Amino acid sequence: MARHLRPPETLAAWRRLATLAAEPRAGEDEGRFASFSRRLGPLLVDCSKERIDQDAQSALLDLAAQSELADAIADLFAGAIVNDTENRPASHMELRKPAATAKRDVRETRKRFLDLAEKIRAGAYRGSSGKAIDTVLHVGIGGSHLGPALAVDALAPATASRRVRFLANIDGAATANALADLDPATTLVVVASKGLTTLETKVNAEAVKQWFAAAGARDPTRHFVAVTANGEAARAFGVADEQCLPMPDSVGGRYSLWSAVGLTVAVAIGRAAFEDMLAGAHEVDAHFASASMRENLPVLLALLQVWNTNFLGASSHAILPYDHRLRLLPPYLQQLEMESNGKSTRRGGEPAGTHTAPIVWGGEETGGQHAFHQLLHQGTRAFSADFIVCARPDHNLPANHDWLLANCLAQSKAMREGRSAGPAHKRVPGGHATTTILLDELTPGALGALLALYEHKVFSSAMIWGINPFDQWGVELGKTLADSIHKQLRTDDDWSGQDDSTRGLLAELRRLR
Numbered sequence: 001m002a003r004h005l006r007p008p009e010t011l012a013a014w015r016r017l018a019t020l021a022a023e024p025r026a027g028e029d030e031g032r033f034a035s036f037s038r039r040l041g042p043l044l045v046d047c048s049k050e051r052i053d054q055d056a057q058s059a060l061l062d063l064a065a066q067s068e069l070a071d072a073i074a075d076l077f078a079g080a081i082v083n084d085t086e087n088r089p090a091s092h093m094e095l096r097k098p099a100a101t102a103k104r105d106v107r108e109t110r111k112r113f114l115d116l117a118e119k120i121r122a123g124a125y126r127g128s129s130g131k132a133i134d135t136v137l138h139v140g141i142g143g144s145h146l147g148p149a150l151a152v153d154a155l156a157p158a159t160a161s162r163r164v165r166f167l168a169n170i171d172g173a174a175t176a177n178a179l180a181d182l183d184p185a186t187t188l189v190v191v192a193s194k195g196l197t198t199l200e201t202k203v204n205a206e207a208v209k210q211w212f213a214a215a216g217a218r219d220p221t222r223h224f225v226a227v228t229a230n231g232e233a234a235r236a237f238g239v240a241d242e243q244c245l246p247m248p249d250s251v252g253g254r255y256s257l258w259s260a261v262g263l264t265v266a267v268a269i270g271r272a273a274f275e276d277m278l279a280g281a282h283e284v285d286a287h288f289a290s291a292s293m294r295e296n297l298p299v300l301l302a303l304l305q306v307w308n309t310n311f312l313g314a315s316s317h318a319i320l321p322y323d324h325r326l327r328l329l330p331p332y333l334q335q336l337e338m339e340s341n342g343k344s345t346r347r348g349g350e351p352a353g354t355h356t357a358p359i360v361w362g363g364e365e366t367g368g369q370h371a372f373h374q375l376l377h378q379g380t381r382a383f384s385a386d387f388i389v390c391a392r393p394d395h396n397l398p399a400n401h402d403w404l405l406a407n408c409l410a411q412s413k414a415m416r417e418g419r420s421a422g423p424a425h426k427r428v429p430g431g432h433a434t435t436t437i438l439l440d441e442l443t444p445g446a447l448g449a450l451l452a453l454y455e456h457k458v459f460s461s462a463m464i465w466g467i468n469p470f471d472q473w474g475v476e477l478g479k480t481l482a483d484s485i486h487k488q489l490r491t492d493d494d495w496s497g498q499d500d501s502t503r504g505l506l507a508e509l510r511r512l513r
């Protein structure tokens with residue numbers, strides 16, 4: 001697409017922002033919460049602890065206008081080719097439309113995998129020996145793992161989450177662990193892989209197949225379901241057509257939770273809850289598609305990301321969930337943000353003239369307070385952070401929850417205000433930019449809304465930086481190199497093409513094994 005290709009640093013608003021960032025900000029306090037927080041369905045997003053004022057906000061909105069962000073959003077929803085390098089639209093929003101407006105193929109696939117999930121939940125899906133399936137082993141990696149694992153952890157009651165297991169890592173220790181104490185007669189394997197060419201998933205799926213064979217399973221056909229855009233590879237692996245659920249080509253792996261990849265989530269939480277999750281995400285889609293830039297929450301979060309990254313020097317962004325159930329949010333958002341926007345080439349092919357995605361990291365709180373917060377409070381680097389917390393817990397331990405909430409608010413306050421009193425080693429500089437996302441409670445709808453909010457923030461940031469958030473060519477080189485090294489490790493003595501370090505390590509490995 002020819003549009004949205006103006007380098008951001010050439011825009012007048014960019015220059016204005018650079019000037020504003022160099023001036024000391026007044027840091028007004030009164031009325032900040034009213035000015036800089038917004039509600040969207042079950043989410044309250046409080047940006048009043050960001051390092052922003054009305055001047056900066058208005059220059060950021062000018063940047064959105066000069067970047068033609070509203071047009072880019074319209075293009076996304078219109079199904080334009082937003083993924084230029086793969087010549088595809090990005091259609092994950094189609095997957096969460098309600099039945100009344102969803103496309104026929106989306107409706108049909110949703111019905112198929114939700115029917116299957118309900119059958120498994122009811123104990124009515126039987127394996128080849130006639131025994132009911134009681135466990136799902138989900139094999140997949142990256143986007144075919146992180147979203148489902150997060151959603152199961154966040155939403156499934158303990159009894160249900162025990163019925164599903166995830167296998168992502170190619171490390172045989174993970175494979176052995178996942179299979180330990182499973183009964184092949186009552187296990188269903190969901191092989192989730194958009195391309196079904198992903199090494200980890202192929203190797204693990206093969207290992208699981210052999211595990212069935214070793215257990216003497218007569219016909220494991222009923223024990224495998226594939227979720228993929230590559231039906232041919234599924235067939236070649238031995239999955240029957242009726243056991244194969246499609247994934248659209250136009251949905252990227254890290255945007256695929258809403259597709260049949262969510263089968264495992266639906267087994268854990270049920271059809272109604274899964275549909276609520278879709279509805280929560282759809283509500284955010286509708287907001288993103290229609291709200292003005294000034295009111296558009298994903299856009300505002302993207303503008304803050306640009307402000308923090310490109311003007312205030314933040315090189316990393318911490319995801320701090322004050323909720324045990326959201327402990328997998330940091331790795332999920334690492335893929336969403338870093339695989340989408342970790343790019344240094346613009347959509348026209350020229351180098352990006354600005355920084356793009358920050359390093360995203362984080363961890364479950366309050367554990368982080370006793371580990372990495374020391375650096376956050378007194379280290380030397382600028383960062384930004386999101387605090388995520390629920391007003392109402394799902395347990396009956398109010399004393400715990402009150403302390404959790406108090407710690408969440410205390411940490412963001414300390415990061416903003418710091419402490420100037422006392423000797424140097426006790427001073428805390430403060431001045432860090434943070435956003436707090438407060439969920440009423442962690443319902444399926446609220447989780448759907450939260451994840452869609454981040455998805456659209458990532459898209460909006462990408463449009464301002466002028467990069468394609470929907471491809472991931474940077475991961476290909478390592479895959480190719482692993483192929484030749486794998487051969488050299490096992491059989492091939494011709495290492496002449498290798499660098500000295502790799503040759504040395506190969507020799508040691510051959511000697512030690």
Ligand code: F6P
Pocket residue numbers: 141142143144192193194195196197198201252253254339472475
């Ligand atoms: O290697 C990166 C990647 O392609 C991710 O984008 C994707 O989520 C993951 O691998 C898994 O891909 P697949 O679903 O095709 O197995």
